Amino acid sequence: MVIGSDFSVLRGELRQTKVPLRLGPPSQDATWQTLPQIVPGRSPFDKATLVGYRLSQTSIKKALEAGRRQPLFDAMSMIVGLPPNVPNISRWTKDGVYRPLFPFAKSHACFRGLKRPIGEDDRGFDTFAFITKPEWGFKAATSMVCVAEPYQIPSDLVFVTYVRLDHPIRPLALETTRQFREFPVKGMVTHWGLVECDPVDPLLPIGHGERYRRKMW
Numbered sequence: 001m002v003i004g005s006d007f008s009v010l011r012g013e014l015r016q017t018k019v020p021l022r023l024g025p026p027s028q029d030a031t032w033q034t035l036p037q038i039v040p041g042r043s044p045f046d047k048a049t050l051v052g053y054r055l056s057q058t059s060i061k062k063a064l065e066a067g068r069r070q071p072l073f074d075a076m077s078m079i080v081g082l083p084p085n086v087p088n089i090s091r092w093t094k095d096g097v098y099r100p101l102f103p104f105a106k107s108h109a110c111f112r113g114l115k116r117p118i119g120e121d122d123r124g125f126d127t128f129a130f131i132t133k134p135e136w137g138f139k140a141a142t143s144m145v146c147v148a149e150p151y152q153i154p155s156d157l158v159f160v161t162y163v164r165l166d167h168p169i170r171p172l173a174l175e176t177t178r179q180f181r182e183f184p185v186k187g188m189v190t191h192w193g194l195v196e197c198d199p200v201d202p203l204l205p206i207g208h209g210e211r212y213r214r215k216m217w
Contacts, residue, residue, distance in 0.1 A: 035060065035072065038185060039080055040105045041163070044112060044128045047217045050105075052185040053163055055079065059191065069140040071192075073148055077138040078159045079104040079192060084138050088146040092138075102134040104161045104189070109204060113213030114162075127190070129212060130161045133203055153194065158205055162191040 036055060043049040055075065063071040076084045081103025083089050107130035114127050134153055141149040153159075165187035196206045205211060 035075065036080055039103075039189065041130065041161075041189075042105065042107055042110070043186065044110050044130075044163070044165070044216050047110070054185060054188040056188055056190050069147065073138045073140060074159075074192060074194075077101050077136070078132065078134050079161055079189060081105070083150075084148045086146060086148050089148060091146050092148075092150050099136050101136060102132055102159075104130060104132060107132050107161070110216040111208065111212035111214065112216050115211060115213060126164055128163045128165065128187075128216070129205075130163065131204060132159045132161070133197075134159050156197050156202070157194045158197045158203065159194050160192065160205060161189055163187050164190050 035057065037057075038052045039055050040050060041053045043051050060072050060075060063069070073084050076082055078101070081101045083093050083101070109131040111129045111131075112127075114129065136150055137153050138148045139151050141147055143149065166185075198204045198206045198208060208215075
């Protein structure tokens, strides 16, 4: 899948920088999965500006150690925008069973500040929420052939990717031209998940006015 020409440089770097993760608890045989350390995304200050974000490994590792694969599959299919790199995934990808995946870099809305604690952010103020509306994702499967399978996401859900910026926070317009060309890394993707959409505006999370402090774009 191709996200777009403006992501080609960063995606080239993304594919080269990966961290091995284990599928399932330590007692099982080692089945390895790779996950990019950096993913392309949009600046919260300027939707047209491309930047990079580190992808947190912590929550995924905890889930895999508990035998839960879904957080990893969500990260791959709805943040990175690629099918999970598990054995026999070509069973689904070669025949075009699903439509192209919708990565985090194609977010259509961004909010700043959660009105609740999240992770290490006790006040939620320094957290940004990026919103996408994916149609397809991959979920854990019990099949002996492939441990992942595509599924159609219900139309009443949106996907939220939470990012914590590196400090000091400053508008990207203050950065140098050289840093722009190198797709500067601006923060970390810390959490993500599907949430119910707003009945009035189905492209936004339900209760977004109460969930977040400010809409950036």
